[in-house]
Amino acid sequence: MSTTVQGLLDGQFTLGIEEEFQIVHPETRELRSYVSQLLEGGKHSVLRERVRPEMHQSVVETGTGICRDIRQARQEICELRGELSALAGKHGLRIVAAGTHPFSDWKKQDITDGERYKVIVEDLQDVARANLIFGLHVHVGIKDKEVAMALANQVRYFLPHLLALSTSSPFWLGRATGLKSIRSEIFKRFPRTGIPGHFDSYAQFQSYVELLVKTGCIDNAKKIWWDVRAHPFFDTVEVRICDMTTRIDDTVALTALIQALMGKLYLLYRKNLGFREYARELIEENKWRALRYGIDGQLIDFGKQAQLPVRVLIGELLDFVEEAAVIFKSEADIDRIRAILKEGTSADKQLAVFNKTGNVQAIVDHLIEQTAMGA
Numbered sequence: 041m042s043t044t045v046q047g048l049l050d051g052q053f054t055l056g057i058e059e060e061f062q063i064v065h066p067e068t069r070e071l072r073s074y075v076s077q078l079l080e081g082g083k084h085s086v087l088r089e090r091v092r093p094e095m096h097q098s099v100v101e102t103g104t105g106i107c108r109d110i111r112q113a114r115q116e117i118c119e120l121r122g123e124l125s126a127l128a129g130k131h132g133l134r135i136v137a138a139g140t141h142p143f144s145d146w147k148k149q150d151i152t153d154g155e156r157y158k159v160i161v162e163d164l165q166d167v168a169r170a171n172l173i174f175g176l177h178v179h180v181g182i183k184d185k186e187v188a189m190a191l192a193n194q195v196r197y198f199l200p201h202l203l204a205l206s207t208s209s210p211f212w213l214g215r216a217t218g219l220k221s222i223r224s225e226i227f228k229r230f231p232r233t234g235i236p237g238h239f240d241s242y243a244q245f246q247s248y249v250e251l252l253v254k255t256g257c258i259d260n261a262k263k264i265w266w267d268v269r270a271h272p273f274f275d276t277v278e279v280r281i282c283d284m285t286t287r288i289d290d291t292v293a294l295t296a297l298i299q300a301l302m303g304k305l306y307l308l309y310r311k312n313l314g315f316r317e318y319a320r321e322l323i324e325e326n327k328w329r330a331l332r333y334g335i336d337g338q339l340i341d342f343g344k345q346a347q348l349p350v351r352v353l354i355g356e357l358l359d360f361v362e363e364a365a366v367i368f369k370s371e372a373d374i375d376r377i378r379a380i381l382k383e384g385t386s387a388d389k390q391l392a393v394f395n396k397t398g399n400v401q402a403i404v405d406h407l408i409e410q411t412a413m414g415a
């Protein structure tokens with residue numbers, strides 16, 4: 041085994057996955073502000089410290105431990121969803137995995153007690169209160185902060201591709217928004233979000249953070265919510281652009297793709313090569329296309345200076361990461377991406393249910409069923 045390949049496997053490129061779920065009532069299909077009661081009930085289950093509240097009481101987040109590979113990640117995700125579903129069921133509730141709830145109103149949701157959330161709401165006011173959205177965050181372990189920064193710079197180009205594959209929020213306040221990821225536009229109202237700029241070094245990033253802290257903009261780097269970040273407290277690169285994926289298989293597939301993508305970029309980095317970087321403004325153009333049209337749209341190939349179908353570009357991405365996928369033994373998990381391209385994303389399926397039934401409540405029933413698959 042080459043030294044470079046050994047570097048991929050030597051305690052690096054571990055995985056951590058955070059999933060944000062909706063708590064819903066199975067009869068009204070509305071969100072239910074109930075996370076405090078769920079957390080109390082989960083104290084003595086296998087969930088324990090792996091389930092956390094979020095700002096709204098109708099949101100519950102699970103987080104895996106540090107997973108050595110995609111197989112362990114799948115096992116933990118299945119276990120967490122299963123336990124959380126069972127716990128919610130004991131309280132007569134259900135969990136839903138999607139970027140937004142199809143019709144519940146943020147103004148009717150309770151804010152979770154806690155100093156952190158109190159400060160955010162005081163700072164951001166209705167921008168925070170209306171941020172009733174749900175995401176998937178994937179951490180990839182990288183020990184060296186300078187390497188992490190370099191890879192975070194390079195992976196920015198591919199973030200719209202990942203968003204297009206994960207789209208699951210076409211509805212907001214009972215309306216079909218015309219977007220595949222309205223969640224992305226809602227979160228855009230927060231400061232320090234979106235595609236980050238380029239940083240020449242991790243030290244430059246630290247200087248940026250220190251200036252914001254010194255001038256009272258933030259109290260710590262956790263309030264930098266970019267679509268990707270070299271994590272300020274963990275030895276990871278965190279990809280945050282994805283909508284919450286509805287099916288377990290899709291969460292695993294996107295996680296495996298992100299890991300393989302980071303691994304491929306690392307293989308290039310170790311050879312003093314790298315994927316060409318483009319300006320933040322150009323990547324934002326592709327992000328808009330991804331959130332608007334999902335996998336049915338076109339993204340710009342900046343090298344060719346032409347727009348190409350998302351499905352074609354995703355196919356090229358799968359070819360690009362194949363070497364790393366073989367090393368990580370994640371080819372079968374990544375192959376699920378091809379099924380998503382064929383079947384559609386969660387957003388596409390939600391729209392199909394609505395077009396068939398004309399009923400937003402039927403979408404919730406569909407999401408409850410899909411969320412539980414394989415748990």
